[in-house]
Amino acid sequence: MNLPLIPTLHPGFSYRVDHVGNERQPVLVIDNFLNNADSLVEYSARAAAFNTEKGLYPGVRFPAPRLYVEAMSKYLGGLVSSVFELPANLRMGVRSVFSLIVTPPNRLLPPQSIPHSDSTKMNDLATVHFLCGAGHGGTSLYRHRATGFEYVDDTRLDEYWNLIAKQEKMPDFPTGYMNGSNHLFEQIASYDAVFNRIIMYRSTSLHSGNIAPDFKFDPDPRTGRLSINTFLYSPE
Numbered sequence: 001m002n003l004p005l006i007p008t009l010h011p012g013f014s015y016r017v018d019h020v021g022n023e024r025q026p027v028l029v030i031d032n033f034l035n036n037a038d039s040l041v042e043y044s045a046r047a048a049a050f051n052t053e054k055g056l057y058p059g060v061r062f063p064a065p066r067l068y069v070e071a072m073s074k075y076l077g078g079l080v081s082s083v084f085e086l087p088a089n090l091r092m093g094v095r096s097v098f099s100l101i102v103t104p105p106n107r108l109l110p111p112q113s114i115p116h117s118d119s120t121k122m123n124d125l126a127t128v129h130f131l132c133g134a135g136h137g138g139t140s141l142y143r144h145r146a147t148g149f150e151y152v153d154d155t156r157l158d159e160y161w162n163l164i165a166k167q168e169k170m171p172d173f174p175t176g177y178m179n180g181s182n183h184l185f186e187q188i189a190s191y192d193a194v195f196n197r198i199i200m201y202r203s204t205s206l207h208s209g210n211i212a213p214d215f216k217f218d219p220d221p222r223t224g225r226l227s228i229n230t231f232l233y234s235p236e
Contacts, residue, residue, distance in 0.1 A: 003043055007071035008035040010196065017083050020141055020189035021150040025205050027141070027189060028083050030198040033129065034071065037196040040064075040228065041131050044098045044221040058103035058112050058177075060219070064096035064228050072096070072127075072230060080200065080232075086123055096230040101209060102217045105176035113174045114164070115142040115185055119203035119233060120154045126207075127200040127230040130193040136225035137179070137210035139199060140190040144206060150188060151204040177211035193225070203231065 012032035019026055034040070043065065044050075050060035072094070080086070103112075118126045128139050143150045144160065146167070152160045167173055167184060174182055181187045190210065191199045201207065209225075218224035 003039055003065050003067050007067055009033075009075050010035045010037075013075075015079065018189065021143055022148070022188075023150040025141070025151055025202055026083055027191075028080065028198070028200040029191065030076075030200075031194065031196070033075075033196050033198050037131060040068065041221055041226060044131075044226060050098070050100060050219075050221075053099075056109065056112055056116065057099065058108060059099060059101040061097040061099050061229075064098055064230075068228065069094055069096050069230075080125065083200075084123070084125060084202065090123060090234070092123075092232045092234060094230065094232055096228055098221070099227050099229045100219060100221060101211065101215075101225050102219050104217055108176065110168050110173065113176055113178070115140075115144075115178060115206040115208040117152045117204050117206055118231060120152060120157050121234050122151075122153055122202060122204055123234050124203035125200055125232040126203045126205075127198055127228075127232075129198045129228040129230065130195060131221075131226040131228065132193055132224065133195050134192045136193050137212055137215060138190060138192040138194075139207060139209050140178070140180075140187050141201065142178075142181075142185040142206040142208065143188050145184055145186055150206060151202060152206065153204045176213075177215070178208040179210050179212050193227075203233070
């Protein structure tokens with residue numbers, strides 16, 4: 001199935017760069033990314049190709065079309081390289097997937113109830129392109145209180161996960177979805193879901209979707225928490 005229109009840049013395109021937390025990690029915030037973003041919603045609904053994610057994402061996904069990936073590269077490539085200070089000769093893989101959160105809180109695994117990082121490589125990047133409105137909850141970045149870590153790279157991986165393993169055994173380990181600070185993690189930045197907004201951050205940054213207690217786990221792409229998640233990753 002093909003997109004009905006070739007993605008074009010929205011005439012109201014704008015962006016800003018935040019440096020969040022004590023560790024001043026960059027977050028690129030883009031509003032009004034694509035001129036015809038509603039066609040992506042319709043594409044995902046008509047494709048009816050969502051499958052349960054094999055990893056820790058608490059929902060269903062399926063690949064975004066190649067034209068979308070090409071639009072990301074065409075319109076954002078130079079900006080992204082500048083904001084995140086990527087090496088000029090760096091070659092990166094790209095994975096873009098439509099995503100819908102549909103897993104109820106009582107079915108979450110312990111790692112799904114706390115913020116997470118997607119990679120330990122500092123040049124790897126993660127993007128959320130919201131194709132839903134504010135009522136579906138945005139995305140936040142966090143600090144792990146015990147370590148002070150706001151990102152987890154190769155140098156921090158063992159220390160961080162050894163401590164999480166100990167905290168997971170405690171009776172007060174969080175259950176359900178994150179939605180603000182708790183006794184283990186402090187929210188250091190939060191971005192609302194705004195239709196056609198992109199937020200991009202290093203994949204090492206601790207982050208989580210804002211999923212409120214009254215969240216409706218709607219599996220319909222036209223009315224649920226639809227996003228496209230794009231991961232830019234370094235070859236092994």
